Amino acid sequence: MLLAHRIRIDATAAQCDYFARAAGTARRVWNWALAEWNRQADCGLRPNAMALKKAFNRIKYSDPDWLDADGKPWLRAIHRDAHAQPFANLAKAWSRYTEQRRAGQPAHAPRFKKKGRSAESFYLANDKFRLEGRSAVLPKVGRVALREALRWAGKIMGASVSREASHWYLAVQVDVPDHLARRRRTGDAVTGVDLGLTSAATLSSGEKIPAPRPLKAALRRLRIRSRRQSRKVEAAKAAAGIVGRIAKGTRLSASKNRTKGALALARLQARIARVRRDFTHKLTTRLCRENQALAIEDLNVRGMLANARLARAIADVGFYEFRRQLTYKSGRYGTQIVLADRWYPSSKLCSGCGTRNGGLALGDRTWTCAGCGVWHDRDVNAAINLQRLATGALAARTALPEASQAVTRGTAAGRAPAGGGEVTPVRHEYGQQDVSGQEENAVHICTRNR
Numbered sequence: 001m002l003l004a005h006r007i008r009i010d011a012t013a014a015q016c017d018y019f020a021r022a023a024g025t026a027r028r029v030w031n032w033a034l035a036e037w038n039r040q041a042d043c044g045l046r047p048n049a050m051a052l053k054k055a056f057n058r059i060k061y062s063d064p065d066w067l068d069a070d071g072k073p074w075l076r077a078i079h080r081d082a083h084a085q086p087f088a089n090l091a092k093a094w095s096r097y098t099e100q101r102r103a104g105q106p107a108h109a110p111r112f113k114k115k116g117r118s119a120e121s122f123y124l125a126n127d128k129f130r131l132e133g134r135s136a137v138l139p140k141v142g143r144v145a146l147r148e149a150l151r152w153a154g155k156i157m158g159a160s161v162s163r164e165a166s167h168w169y170l171a172v173q174v175d176v177p178d179h180l181a182r183r184r185r186t187g188d189a190v191t192g193v194d195l196g197l198t199s200a201a202t203l204s205s206g207e208k209i210p211a212p213r214p215l216k217a218a219l220r221r222l223r224i225r226s227r228r229q230s231r232k233v234e235a236a237k238a239a240a241g242i243v244g245r246i247a248k249g250t251r252l253s254a255s256k257n258r259t260k261g262a263l264a265l266a267r268l269q270a271r272i273a274r275v276r277r278d279f280t281h282k283l284t285t286r287l288c289r290e291n292q293a294l295a296i297e298d299l300n301v302r303g304m305l306a307n308a309r310l311a312r313a314i315a316d317v318g319f320y321e322f323r324r325q326l327t328y329k330s331g332r333y334g335t336q337i338v339l340a341d342r343w344y345p346s347s348k349l350c351s352g353c354g355t356r357n358g359g360l361a362l363g364d365r366t367w368t369c370a371g372c373g374v375w376h377d378r379d380v381n382a383a384i385n386l387q388r389l390a391t392g393a394l395a396a397r398t399a400l401p402e403a404s405q406a407v408t409r410g411t412a413a414g415r416a417p418a419g420g421g422e423v424t425p426v427r428h429e430y431g432q433q434d435v436s437g438q439e440e441n442a443v444h445i446c447t448r449n450r
């Protein structure tokens with residue numbers, strides 16, 4: 001089973017400088033390859049990543065575009081994995097694009113990466129670096145200090161170095177043998193999970209899991225800082241005499257104050273992402289551990305991002321991450337994930353009698369069924385509908401005797417939902433995982449019922 005461990009690097013200034021240059025190289029090579037790809041495709045040729053890489057290798061030490069001011073090829077200072085991998089990535093991006101197009105999904109062709117806008121990262125092949133406890137030896141850089149040792153035992157497949165705000169991370173991909181990657185489940189329940197904004201998640205058992213607390217305060221600060229930053233951008237625009245949208249290719253002169261503000265904003269965004277990721281990890285682990293099957297909605301993440309306010313947009317990114325984590329953890333715990341169709345009206349169906357409430361508005365937190373008169377909490381009702389779907393999907397596939405008993409719990413029609421329990425996320429330092437496959441944390445979340 002392929003698992004990745006992302007470890008923070010305690011990099012020196014010189015190491016940060018190399019990382020930034022290597023990531024910049026990867027970006028420039030990607031852009032070169034994409035431009036060449038598009039040019040060939042326009043000429044009616046069939047571009048191919050391997051051929052492009054060969055063409056690049058022929059010019060990379062001689063083409064004036066790739067020489068520095070002294071006429072020396074600056075690529076020599078950067079390890080070759082950083083400028084070889086973009087070709088493989090580009091090939092992957094194109095095949096993903098054609099696949100999505102063929103499947104009728106919304107897709108966009110690979111795009112050029114923009115400095116300061118695109119994620120900064122570069123790749124390292126598995127034979128080019130080694131890990132020694134809490135340090136790693138990287139090509140051209142030497143020894144770098146890591147915040148923790150690699151958590152997984154297994155064959156190392158590769159790694160990438162990437163930046164988040166002012167920190168660099170090493171993500172190591174490891175092929176962990178199944179018997180070490182597998183985790184024991186503590187329960188065989190079937191649960192529907194409704195993801196929302198008022199509560200981060202509502203379970204079909206009636207439990208409501210609130211969003212992590214630090215997030216609310218940070219979001220408020222994020223709004224303030226974003227506003228401050230956009231005022232600075234507006235001021236720079238006014239100074240440059242620009243009205244309305246900035247034309248493509250225009251560069252505003254970078255003031256020190258604006259650069260500083262941008263970094264402060266990026267740091268805050270990174271912190272929010274960390275808090276959310278930590279919360280999501282604990283929740284998805286708990287859900288996979290306690291359930292043999294989970295049903296969630298297949299949300300149109302991209303569509304939602306398009307029409308969103310700030311908080312909403314961040315929550316939606318959370319949905320995507322939530323699903324990604326559930327998907328890979330389900331393999332480790334042997335939990336089935338059932339995705340409800342995007343158009344399945346989980347909120348609008350009465351979980352008691354199946355009557356559809358077409359008039360349910362987005363703001364309605366509770367409603368009473370016209371068919372059977374039951375009072376519904378919107379989210380709990382949706383979660384129960386999702387759970388039904390999972391039970392149906394399970395029944396259609398295999399007979400699972402444990403399911404029937406678990407399913408009836410909390411789904412009894414004709415009564416108000418059990419008053420939601422309050423969940424307090426408990427902070428734990430990430431426990432070291434030993435090779436015996438012991439669970440990393442005994443308790444991630446403690447539940448207190450009121």
Ligand SMILES: [Zn+2]
Binds near residue numbers: 351353354372
């Ligand atoms: Zn009803």
